[in-house]
Amino acid sequence: MLTVERLEVRYGGIHAIKGVSLSIARGQIATMLGANGAGKTTTLRTISGLVKASRGTIRFEDVELTNRPPHEIVALGVGQAPEGRMIFANLTVKENLEMGAYLRKNRAEIQNDLDFVFSIFPRLRERIKQPGGTLSGGEQQMLAIGRALMTRPRLLLLDEPSLGIAPILVKTIFEKIQEINRELGMTILLVVETGELMIEGKASEIAKNEGVRKAYLGET
Template structure:
């Protein structure tokens, strides 16, 4: 579904990604783990067009998306839930969700997707007119995920969905991620909580200083001694 081939991305003179290659197969949950500054967020921004790679190519469903504008990439079926949620705080919950469907014209199907989002995130139900900035951190994370789902993405990019959330809420968020995946959406997940990420994912990639240093099935990475020592607190 998604292939990154020898991608290098920089911020001015600073090289952030140094020739990374990875694959996300349809139907999978794939996770990128690594320390702060490893290049995980840069990878997602490069996929969604917010950054343009200096070298390499990105293909999504057989077509190159390198250099394509972000709104066009979103319309092609890639949804991005950014680090820190980035909801529009002064807009209502409903307005935020409606903005997620900005590339669509199928009103009856949009209504169905609103119902689906409320089914996935029942905590948001009945609060449609509430300003998004007044929601709790966990509720804002749910809203950001719901907003991305309103675009009907084939591939959902999730950047640090557990950041700043209590353990019980993290557990809830990740069970919803599994539910979204079971409903047919492929997921590429960036997550500092390597334990919960690898416990959820099918496949994992380990990033260090802009390079991918290891990749394997998630269950094998969970028991790898190097990964356990560096990322799992063992």
């Protein structure tokens, strides 16, 4: 579904990514692991078009994404909940979610998806009229994921959904991610941080890794 080949990114003089390749099959939850500064976030930002690739290609369902503007990439079916959540603090929860549906016209479908977001994150429904900036870290993460879901992506990129949120919520968030994958059949590319390595592989294999289970899947 998504194929990234020998992607390279340079910011000014810095070589931020030196030849990343990855591929994800439809319906998968793929996870990208790696140390801080390994280029995971830059990879996701490049896939979404926020950063220009200096070399390499990104293909999504036979469409070349490389260096297209971000709004076109969203229209093609790639959504992202970015690192740091980037909630619109000045917009209400409802408006944040509506912005996710910016490109969509079908009101009934939008309402359906809104209901789905509220069903997996009931907390958001309670806070519907509050400005995004008043939410807790965990709630903002739910909103960031919900907002990305509202773009109705076929591929959802999630950048460090567990960063900076209460440990008790981490487990919930990861359960919800699995639920989204199961219920909507949505393909998901997840980025999480580890000490030193960067793994690309099947979720089922990575999930067997004890360290990963402890650190990210909320198991003890």
